[in-house]
Amino acid sequence: MSKKQCKELNLRAAAKFFKKRNNFAILTHSSPDGDTLGAAYALYYGLKEMGKTAEVLCPDIIPSKYSYFAVTTDHIKSDDLTVVAVDVADNKLFGALDAEFGGRVELCIDHHVSNVRYADNLLLDSKASAACEIIYELLKKLKVNINDVTAKALYTGIATDTGCFKYSNVTAKTHLIASELIKYDINAAEINRIMFDTKSKRLLQLERMVLDTAEYHFDDKCILLCVTAAMQEKTGCSGPDLEGIAVISRSVEGVLAGITVKQTGDREFKISLRTFEPLDGAAICGSLGGGGHKAAAGVTLEGTLEEVKAKILAAVGEGMEKANVWSSADK
Amino acid sequence: MSKKQCKELNLRAAAKFFKKRNNFAILTHSSPDGDTLGAAYALYYGLKEMGKTAEVLCPDIIPSKYSYFAVTTDHIKSDDLTVVAVDVADNKLFGALDAEFGGRVELCIDHHVSNVRYADNLLLDSKASAACEIIYELLKKLKVNINDVTAKALYTGIATDTGCFKYSNVTAKTHLIASELIKYDINAAEINRIMFDTKSKRLLQLERMVLDTAEYHFDDKCILLCVTAAMQEKTGCSGPDLEGIAVISRSVEGVLAGITVKQTGDREFKISLRTFEPLDGAAICGSLGGGGHKAAAGVTLEGTLEEVKAKILAAVGEGMEKANVWSSADK
Numbered sequence: 001m002s003k004k005q006c007k008e009l010n011l012r013a014a015a016k017f018f019k020k021r022n023n024f025a026i027l028t029h030s031s032p033d034g035d036t037l038g039a040a041y042a043l044y045y046g047l048k049e050m051g052k053t054a055e056v057l058c059p060d061i062i063p064s065k066y067s068y069f070a071v072t073t074d075h076i077k078s079d080d081l082t083v084v085a086v087d088v089a090d091n092k093l094f095g096a097l098d099a100e101f102g103g104r105v106e107l108c109i110d111h112h113v114s115n116v117r118y119a120d121n122l123l124l125d126s127k128a129s130a131a132c133e134i135i136y137e138l139l140k141k142l143k144v145n146i147n148d149v150t151a152k153a154l155y156t157g158i159a160t161d162t163g164c165f166k167y168s169n170v171t172a173k174t175h176l177i178a179s180e181l182i183k184y185d186i187n188a189a190e191i192n193r194i195m196f197d198t199k200s201k202r203l204l205q206l207e208r209m210v211l212d213t214a215e216y217h218f219d220d221k222c223i224l225l226c227v228t229a230a231m232q233e234k235t236g237c238s239g240p241d242l243e244g245i246a247v248i249s250r251s252v253e254g255v256l257a258g259i260t261v262k263q264t265g266d267r268e269f270k271i272s273l274r275t276f277e278p279l280d281g282a283a284i285c286g287s288l289g290g291g292g293h294k295a296a297a298g299v300t301l302e303g304t305l306e307e308v309k310a311k312i313l314a315a316v317g318e319g320m321e322k323a324n325v326w327s328s329a330d331k
Numbered sequence: 332m333s334k335k336q337c338k339e340l341n342l343r344a345a346a347k348f349f350k351k352r353n354n355f356a357i358l359t360h361s362s363p364d365g366d367t368l369g370a371a372y373a374l375y376y377g378l379k380e381m382g383k384t385a386e387v388l389c390p391d392i393i394p395s396k397y398s399y400f401a402v403t404t405d406h407i408k409s410d411d412l413t414v415v416a417v418d419v420a421d422n423k424l425f426g427a428l429d430a431e432f433g434g435r436v437e438l439c440i441d442h443h444v445s446n447v448r449y450a451d452n453l454l455l456d457s458k459a460s461a462a463c464e465i466i467y468e469l470l471k472k473l474k475v476n477i478n479d480v481t482a483k484a485l486y487t488g489i490a491t492d493t494g495c496f497k498y499s500n501v502t503a504k505t506h507l508i509a510s511e512l513i514k515y516d517i518n519a520a521e522i523n524r525i526m527f528d529t530k531s532k533r534l535l536q537l538e539r540m541v542l543d544t545a546e547y548h549f550d551d552k553c554i555l556l557c558v559t560a561a562m563q564e565k566t567g568c569s570g571p572d573l574e575g576i577a578v579i580s581r582s583v584e585g586v587l588a589g590i591t592v593k594q595t596g597d598r599e600f601k602i603s604l605r606t607f608e609p610l611d612g613a614a615i616c617g618s619l620g621g622g623g624h625k626a627a628a629g630v631t632l633e634g635t636l637e638e639v640k641a642k643i644l645a646a647v648g649e650g651m652e653k654a655n656v657w658s659s660a661d662k
Binding site for chain 1: 497505509513520532539547578581607608
């Protein structure tokens with residue numbers, strides 16, 4: 001797809017956009033999270049309140065934990081369909097829907113500063129903690145009635161994108177909107193419980209096993225955790241279950257590098273590296289052929305578990321020496 | 332100590348109370364948490380701004396993680412000392428300070444509905460998520476300048492008592508106050524990292540041991556975890572380290588009652604009970620002589636570990652039957 005001219009709209013112009021049109025397809029990004037779903041459904045419910053027709057299109061299956069607001073929407077048959085996208089920074093993130101819809105998004109509503117401007121129009125607020133913050137303001141601007149399920153969707157997006165108001169993306173406005181949303185009958189505590197505090201028994205069992213593997217290196221500035229194929233098999237934990245394990249490695253006091261080694265094949269291991277300043281996880285994983293962000297990076301390595309551990313530890317040690325937080329000469 | 336007449340004050344009367352007096356000792360409860368400390372220090376800084384003298388008295392050592400606001404305060408020598416207490420529902424919670432101060436608290440500021448009214452005057456708001464909410468409103472009423480460190484103390488109390496805005500005690504007002512507090516230079520994300528995402532090595536080791544004790548009861552609607560004296564000794568984990576263990580018990584999918592049994596003496600165990608609707612943890616612990624909030628309650632029981640486990644399990648089972656979420660008849 002060639003880059004088109006992308007016009008930035010303000011809230012007022014975006015509100016006008018919705019008033020003037022009648023039939024909407026609302027796209028989310030693939031591997032949908034609370035914010036893209038919350039934003040899509042809040043917009044969906046809002047448009048319905050305005051007497052418009054709308055449907056939500058998600059490239060992947062919507063996890064059942066969002067079922068308290070993410071219902072199946074009717075398919076719209078219309079020659080006059082307006083395609084909008086929420087929380088989708090790049091049309092690549094439309095996954096299987098990119099071919100059909102990626103080139104005809106008339107409005108994208110997003111909070112990612114990295115938005116690649118694939119849509120005809122863009123309502124972007126990179127200071128918003130979540131796309132749901134922007135949708136809340138849009139619905140207010142449209143003077144649309146916000147009902148309980150809309151409030152649930154909006155709250156879910158804001159809570160999930162901020163780690164329940166924990167991260168640095170939270171602003172005074174984030175809390176102000178939350179204070180409005182919890183006046184509705186949303187049972188925020190129950191939403192938070194589902195989103196943040198619900199672990200399966202099998203995951204708890206896996207965590208116990210993983211903690212047994214904890215190794216400390218480089219004067220305890222590095223922790224290494226392993227998730228072997230045997231552990232995954234014994235507990236029945238698979239892909240999505242394992243996402244939270246890397247979080248453990250970054251939570252230990254004094255640790256600057258948290259390594260999680262996850263077995264993905266007979267001789268294949270996926271490394272997740274979480275680092276704190278001044279370490280650069282992307283550079284460390286990059287030196288082994290991987291990549292990522294400064295604080296969260298990864299690489300896939302081949303070999304035996306011991307070989308793979310030695311490789312990533314050597315790279316982390318080198319990164320620590322470069323950053324002057326540890327020296328092999330002190331040993 | 333015999334029960335005295337306890338007069339309930341409103342915010343205006345409490346403000347007047349502070350205006351009329353000059354030298355204050357501010358008491359926290361034992362095993363200090365973020366809310367009792369945040370409230371005590373916010374009040375301390377506020378009184379200093381008013382030109383009063385004040386000191387904070389804590390029955391136990393203040394954990395170093397609170398050092399960004401909890402400084403050592405000068406001892407006040409005065410014949411005209413006014414003793415106030417914050418977040419202390421019962422004078423028993425003054426620990427070693429009860430003998431000297433328990434009988435002479437002129438004002439208690441609290442949010443526990445279970446407050447036993449030991450003080451001469453009581454400013455109670457049981458709808459407040461944290462004592463720090465009340466202190467915030469008091470400082471506003473007193474028109475005291477809130478500086479960055481005061482804002483940090485207040486934010487810490489509200490964040491810790493709400494599980495970072497996660498629990499059902501959060502109200503619209505809670506978020507409104509948070510939206511005001513994060514306008515100060517408080518680095519809320521760093522506070523939250525210290526409070527919620529930082530574990531010591533020894534605590535990680537203890538968690539592994541505790542996970543080994545996991546027992547499921549009542550059709551998996553209840554999980555029971557144990558922290559024995561031997562585990563505490565082996566890992567070097569003590570009182571404050573153990574606060575987070577109860578959180579594990581409430582995070583397992585489908586669990587309505589999370590029990591943590593913590594050994595505090597040869598034949599003494601402190602039970603933490605975390606419950607979800609429709610269970611009432613305060614009522615369950617109350618039936619054994621304890622108390623607390625609906626979702627987070629506790630009781631100290633004597634006996635062997637097995638005896639204590641049987642007692643709390645029986646009470647939880649009864650609570651489940653009352654709430655119609657489980658029936659012994661189904662067995």
